[in-house]
Amino acid sequence: MTSELRVENLTVEYVKRPRLGHKEERRHKALDDVSFTLPSGGTLGIVGESGCGKTTLGHAILQMTPVSQGRILWDGTDLTKLKGAALRPFRRQMQLVFQDPFEAMNPRMTVDRIVSEPLHLAFGMVRSAQRHTATELLQQVGLDETVLSRYPRQLSGGQRQRVALARALATEPRLLVLDEPTSGLDASLQARTLNLLRDLQADKGFSYLFISHDLSAVAYVAHRTLVLFGGHVMEQGPTATLIYRPAHPYTAALIAALPVPVRKQAVTTAQAIVPRAGPLASKGCIYCPWCDKAQPRCHLDAPIATALDKEHLVACHYPLPGKP
Ligand SMILES: Nc1ncnc2c1ncn2[C@@H]1O[C@H](COP(=O)(O)OP(=O)(O)O)[C@@H](O)[C@H]1O
């Protein structure tokens, strides 16, 4: 059995209520034709600016958001075709660690209850065994049993993130969707959390979908990286390839904005442009309005994902040459 995750041509469209005085409902494509594979035990980084569809992608994979088109294959089973009880065993295998663990936690539950709840729901574990297992789970994430009786407000940001991780580990998952797991933490806690995630993966063989707007965090943990812009995949491939030989002008712009020690000798042919807010191009390449490499063809034809080599895909008519 392979616990590979394969996403094929995924499109997610949100339907918004009509504006006052209008009849037709509005539709917003948050993801458009997204495809990738995450091999068992690997980490795929999903990177892109706020609003590009990262959280939607995680939620769609976990069947928390309806999928408009495409397939999500886990162990070869298309999750988009399953409902209710048929989906339950798969839900257990895939867990989400939220962007803001404080919001996701019930403020009236102690850490003991927070970590134990899934043990009861998933395995019907009795109370005495729950406490023992909760203590073990907390140890795995570097916390001791003194936090068991505390409430979320009595924990630091780093401790809350670890409790959220311990809760996610309770169902013995194989895939963790980590949505901005370090965004609320200061630099040293970020580094400790990233190291903890790497150690857990080496120990347990988890697969990670690591979602972040921070390319330096992604570069530290992800074997492969996928760059999203406006719900479209701009580029994907081995992380080192994207960092040192970015082919898409948007990836190059993200790298140019990284602190120098992170990008080291990365090719930075593009200026450090942080894409401005504004409408995406409705025809041709959606990145056109921000691209300093745009040519007449880019305004007319939308580029499709093209393989530069076996593992490296880019959606651009004029990919950057990169270093030899
Ligand atoms: N429940 C929703 N209903 C309507 N639009 C949504 C909903 N959730 C997200 N969106 C929109 O979809 C786009 C992608 O959002 P999201 O996946 O949260 O992006 P990210 O996580 O990259 O910041 C944004 O334009 C956002 O406003």
Ligand code: SF4
């Ligand atoms: S297709 Fe053209 S506009 Fe789009 S990223 Fe490539 S060069 Fe820029």
Ligand SMILES: [Mg+2]
């Ligand atoms: Mg998000």
